[in-house]
Amino acid sequence: EIVTIIGQTPLSSAEVCGLVVSDCSGPYDPTKFWKVTLPNTPKPPVTPPKPPKPGAPVSRVLFLSDVHVDLLYKPGANAYCGEYLCCRANSPAGSPKPAGKWGDYRYCDTPLWTMENLLQHLAEKQSEFDYAIWTGDIPPHNIWNQSRADQLNALNIVSDMILKYLNIPIYPSLGNHESAPVNSFPPPFITGKDSISWLYDALAETWTHWTPVSTKRNIEKGAFYSVLVRPGLRLISINTNYCYNLNWWLLLNTTDPAGQLQWLTQQLQQAEDKGEKVHIIGHIPPGIDCLSAWSWNYYRIIDRYESTVAAQFFGHTHRDHFELFYDMKNRTRPTNIAYIGPSVTTYKYMNPGYRVYEIDGNYPESSMQLVNQQTYIMNLTEANLTDKPTWKLEYDTKEAYNMSSMTPADWDKFVQRLEKDTELFKTFYR
Template structure:
């Protein structure tokens, strides 16, 4: 066994496959990192690691050599190299011990399906839909003026960095900067801002509490809260389970202190876990299981929800709850469907039975004449295991008449996605609302969103009628000033929309294609008023295409956007 070659493969695996994958500028693609890792490199890495596991290579030697090569070739600095390898080693070796996939198949799932055999939909797994026929699809009826409404605050991707330090280095050459251990800025470089920084820096605590104080001051403007995941910061190389649980409780305490009368409904983010992205399905037991996190979810989340949600939270971090007559909130753990969750290389067949449970819950909601809001951290196109995506889309298509919206986060910028029917991919059937992040990471202003929803009254549609986005511009703030939280825009007014049904969002895509000034307005709002430069040509086409691809893999979805 060539341990030097093997250790280099380990380093490449850790740094290339699980380096900092969050967006750096515009047109954020959560899978863009994969473009930098070739299929051949991936197959060599996986093959070498599988051989090492099979031959029971000494882990101590492997780790020491991996650390040496990581620092020697300046893949990351010494502290990141040492910590990231230690963070993920148990998961990687656990997966490789259990998987029966070949290196080609592993890389096809992790990098791109062209790395292995082409995806064959006839060999995938399928959930079972109810035998109850799909009701005829009726055009939505806009509620009459004056009917009751409720308002929902959406918070997402706070990435609260409790170690943020004013005037520390914001160009630290690590995945996350502006922190206590980063030291002063280099000569000629500006240090981290007092209220935050647009560079690779997460949300400063003082800015987080400024947001919470502002939300407390406008608490009469919303009735309940959807939180769609990601509380901890991006220092994924040195996070422990204890760290993650502490951050969750800091956030919980802030909600209880500033907004004690507002019920909160959560979805699991990819950063809540340690290691980041890794959500072990139920077949993983012992120290590598997810019990430590699901137990914390059950403890925290049920402060605002009934106890009958505990069973599914403990099983897989998902639940269903009906807080108001006629409304059902279903929270999905999308981490059980992403390629970043390496345990799915062992078995990706409906992890924790979640999608079958979702289909059954939606059928029960249909039987009870309920409408549904789906909470999920990842926008659907980012939940990347192909069979999972196909089954989720099949479920959405069947229950389009009762699903009134998908509430997502993860991407940090502010946009939407449109689902189209499974027959010809032309009729809009559902909308994903992707709210902007609380964190500034990267090149964004912090923000939040408040929706106006039809309800609460007998026969209400629970449809999204409008939403307002709020931001605080940190670009000119100093230690002597304070953030000013302002309404950035309203969807109906600023996009000139008659309503916010799927057909209206689909129409907006084509209006932006033909009206560049409208698109540039959307692009400005997408990055929450932070300067990102113009988006023209292929940038615009790619941006518009991303709005049409809530479900991935259809070759004709974006042909008409040129």
């Protein structure tokens, strides 16, 4: 694929370097390549969000990401085998500490029975959740030895297991590991044997177990969609593989792949016109892993629709952190937040985790913004020692960080506190 792409790209070597690496010699201007057209409708006056009144309804949203289920995981196998993925029957021998039953902190992914144990745990408490967000990366990390059939098999097995245990609305997005080869997501104009339709058609069939049939056309085109969760709240799932700097197909044409950001702008304008709030979900957070031109355009969109976009949710990094957005004209004024949640996989040196987001609930003047979040983990060491996996609360964000609310202004104050408070920084870093 790479040979084909490099042979056909219209970009010079310097442009390719600047686009992908971003620190090549000479200046690189992401605005040079393309710019999403924003509507002529003036940006409405910004009213800073207010925390909900005591006793206001709260919606609880389950967040799952980066499950990376390994169907060939084998307890007792080598967990440090010198390859990109270990803990498998065919892993090279040599580790004095073999893989545990429920997973391993080293170069290993999630056993199928660990995934099932998590879903059994969530099934017992699913009445607490209004809906779930599932932000992709289903297959394991054996990226050198995957076929299209392997990826579709993983998609079907994990999706069927989720359907078996969770009887709540689920809104998925696409990870970078779902394709074969990994990170390979050709835009819609690529047809024939290199087309991505083998995956998107399968996603359209699977995802419409949870999303309206009306989403099928956009999923088949580009694996993105928009749904009305309830009156006043819209959820938009974007395909961030069209920003990913390891998706080499973008070198053929970096201009708004699949027209997704222009479509996103249209969706947000329609939501603004209707008085809807919007949650955006995706796999890869905007920023360091995205092409600069894409991120710059995405920031412009968030900046324009800061009063409509109430929250953003991403995965991909396997870590627990956030991104804070600032006014593009006044860089000291925080405008929005992207929450990046933990992974189910332990890869690498992680406890399996999931998150629950508490959202300002369903009532006429709801801000639909995040009001709190709780992160849950399974202590893998304990699970392997006792053979009794337990999923428990790791921390409550407002309690752990002593935050009165979770508006962009509050997160900006938190960042300032991190700069001065060493103990708080250590708590956050852990």
